[in-house]
Amino acid sequence: MNITEKKINMNKTIILILALILLFILLPRFISGYYVRIFTAIFMYATIAQGFNLMSGYMGYLPFGNVMFFGIGAYVTAIFMGKGFSFVCALLLAALAAVLTSIILGFPVLRLRGHYFAIATIGMNGAIMSVVQNTTEITGGAMGTTLPIIPRAPGIVYNYFYLAMFTLMVVTTMVMYLVIHSKFGYAVRSIKANEEAANSMGINTTYTKITAWAITALFTSIAGALYGYWMSFIAPEEVFDVMISVNTIVMMLIGGAGTILGPIIGAFIIETVSEFAWSGFMEYHLAALGIATIIIVFFVPRGVIGSLGSMIRNKKMALPKKVGESNG
Amino acid sequence: MGLQFFINAILLGGLYALMGLGFSLQWGISGIINLAYGAMVVLGSYLSLVLFNTLRIDPFISLIFTGTILFFLGAFVYRFSLQPLLKGGIVFTLIITFAIRLIIENIILLVWSADYRTIRVGYAGSSIQAFNTFIPLTKFLTFIIAGILVYLTYLFMMNTKIGKGIQAVALDKEGALAVGVDDQRMYMINFAVGTALAGITGSLWASIYSFSPHVIGVIIAKVFIIAILGGLGNIWGAAAGGILLGFAETSGATLLGSQWQEAIGLVIMVMVLLFRPHGLIGRKFFG
Numbered sequence: 120m121n122i123t124e125k126k127i128n129m130n131k132t133i134i135l136i137l138a139l140i141l142l143f144i145l146l147p148r149f150i151s152g153y154y155v156r157i158f159t160a161i162f163m164y165a166t167i168a169q170g171f172n173l174m175s176g177y178m179g180y181l182p183f184g185n186v187m188f189f190g191i192g193a194y195v196t197a198i199f200m201g202k203g204f205s206f207v208c209a210l211l212l213a214a215l216a217a218v219l220t221s222i223i224l225g226f227p228v229l230r231l232r233g234h235y236f237a238i239a240t241i242g243m244n245g246a247i248m249s250v251v252q253n254t255t256e257i258t259g260g261a262m263g264t265t266l267p268i269i270p271r272a273p274g275i276v277y278n279y280f281y282l283a284m285f286t287l288m289v290v291t292t293m294v295m296y297l298v299i300h301s302k303f304g305y306a307v308r309s310i311k312a313n314e315e316a317a318n319s320m321g322i323n324t325t326y327t328k329i330t331a332w333a334i335t336a337l338f339t340s341i342a343g344a345l346y347g348y349w350m351s352f353i354a355p356e357e358v359f360d361v362m363i364s365v366n367t368i369v370m371m372l373i374g375g376a377g378t379i380l381g382p383i384i385g386a387f388i389i390e391t392v393s394e395f396a397w398s399g400f401m402e403y404h405l406a407a408l409g410i411a412t413i414i415i416v417f418f419v420p421r422g423v424i425g426s427l428g429s430m431i432r433n434k435k436m437a438l439p440k441k442v443g444e445s446n447g
Numbered sequence: 448m449g450l451q452f453f454i455n456a457i458l459l460g461g462l463y464a465l466m467g468l469g470f471s472l473q474w475g476i477s478g479i480i481n482l483a484y485g486a487m488v489v490l491g492s493y494l495s496l497v498l499f500n501t502l503r504i505d506p507f508i509s510l511i512f513t514g515t516i517l518f519f520l521g522a523f524v525y526r527f528s529l530q531p532l533l534k535g536g537i538v539f540t541l542i543i544t545f546a547i548r549l550i551i552e553n554i555i556l557l558v559w560s561a562d563y564r565t566i567r568v569g570y571a572g573s574s575i576q577a578f579n580t581f582i583p584l585t586k587f588l589t590f591i592i593a594g595i596l597v598y599l600t601y602l603f604m605m606n607t608k609i610g611k612g613i614q615a616v617a618l619d620k621e622g623a624l625a626v627g628v629d630d631q632r633m634y635m636i637n638f639a640v641g642t643a644l645a646g647i648t649g650s651l652w653a654s655i656y657s658f659s660p661h662v663i664g665v666i667i668a669k670v671f672i673i674a675i676l677g678g679l680g681n682i683w684g685a686a687a688g689g690i691l692l693g694f695a696e697t698s699g700a701t702l703l704g705s706q707w708q709e710a711i712g713l714v715i716m717v718m719v720l721l722f723r724p725h726g727l728i729g730r731k732f733f734g
Contacts, residue, residue: 181541
């Protein structure tokens with residue numbers, strides 16, 4: 120493939136992406152409120168999954184307790200809006216709180232690897248949830264807390280949140296793309312390949328790891344803040360639920376870990392499956408979700424993008440071989 | 448405080464020791480973080496409930512049956528869902544075991560609903576009184592049985608051919624393969640033993656506490672803490688971790704109030720991870 124061909128391909132991709140963005144902006148006019156809600160959830164999960172993708176798909180660390188940033192985002196927003204701050208103000212404070220938490224916790228925790236890192240983050244998530252549950256005067260405790268409701272018709276409000284989540288997902292994806300294709304992105308990927316070697320080549324691995332985690336925390340907390348305002352009621356067991364982490368990890372895996380569009384595709388597939396499980400098998404929805412997850416992990420272990428890529432590559436490889444055989 | 452406090456902590460710690468042991472073996476030797484462990488424990492409790500309600504079998508006797516059933520369940524789960532995906536690494540085992548947890552939880556919800564259940568045996572109210580202390584009989588029996596089972600697990604690992612095979616695989620997989628140990632079979636048996644211990648813990652739990660699907664999350668948090676405190680795959684480490692968690696929770700509940708119990712355990716766990724990643728006992732494998 121020569122350079123001009125590559126450029127044309129790239130232009131095609133950009134036009135396709137712009138068309139898709141336009142389609143999704145206009146979509147709420149044509150679908151019912153139920154689907155608007157599902158799409159908003161898909162965009163939210165895709166955003167969180169992008170964070171997992173940077174940490175796990177590209178860097179090889181599995182931050183199982185990443186949902187803590189989601190919870191922090193939702194709760195800090197709720198607390199400051201309760202004090203009379205505007206949503207944007209509260210959202211910025213929430214993002215700041217999450218980023219600071221990630222940096223402070225990152226210094227000790229990111230020294231751990233593999234299982235140990237995953238478990239330490241789960242432990243921290245549990246500890247933060249416990250604090251939120253027990254400081255009732257500030258957070259409202261285990262019973263949860265409310266956020267102000269926007270005084271408009273519900274349909275309009277849901278369209279707002281649809282657009283806000285969509286924008287967040289697009290911005291997150293673009294930032295991830297830029298991050299991965301920058302010098303910093305190469306440092307991130309070198310950590311996955313071999314951390315000691317990266318270190319000895321002069322990459323400041325501590326700085327790289329903490330920055331990557333802070334980027335993840337930033338977007339996850341904004342998703343949490345939007346979620347809190349969208350639902351206008353949050354409870355600790357809901358926004359610090361490890362289930363959110365598990366869901367997004369499955370999304371990342373199914374879409375294809377370590378690819379830019381993988382998490383988005385995964386979010387679409389899993390949310391659709393889980394909605395189907397909810398409406399189709401009300402009483403069995405947990406088991407249906409579990410079985411679907413096992414089946415997907417068994418048959419698409421490299422993710423949709425990875426499997427499609429290898430299928431196309433196999434076809435391309437197979438064709439010349441046949442020609443060669445007929446010639447020889 | 449005083450002697451009564453000490454006894455409460457030890458009695459709680461005994462059950463925790465057994466509870467953490469199975470999880471620690473599965474993680475440390477088979478290399479699987481079993482997120483379905485809590486569900487397996489609670490499944491053991493419900494199986495005991497069924498045996499108690501239909502055949503009037505005491506939970507202290509039905510633990511033989513729950514242990515056996517869960518042993519085969521564990522072997523099945525390992526062979527058909529975990530073993531084919533071991534190459535995928537930690538992410539896959541976490542996802543699969545979480546999916547299994549969802550399935551077991553759903554079965555429990557469908558069959559027994561989300562209500563809290565209890566097993567009240569005839570002697571549930573009786574207790575031993577000595578030296579101004581008060582020891583409930585069921586808790587005392589639980590402690591004794593948990594101690595015996597931890598010791599039996601130790602004997603199994605040390606003295607039987609299969610146990611020695613499991614140890615060999617845990618210490619050096621290539622070396623074990625070279626001398627003709629079937630590593631996957633050892634991993635499977637080890638995983639099944641861990642699951643059986645989960646079921647037995649469930650029976651013991653049912654004889655003391657009430658249980659419902661909500662308990663699953665509580666148990667999974669505790670076994671993580673116990674396994675990490677003791678060091679993975681270490682039998683006496685898990686026992687020590689269990690007793691230590693018993694003390695930490697009992698003293699935390701006395702000093703700060705019981706609502707901080709979970710946070711204390713988790714903070715201790717993160718501290719141990721940061722400063723002594725091989726656990727407080729400090730040796731990687733069997734001691």
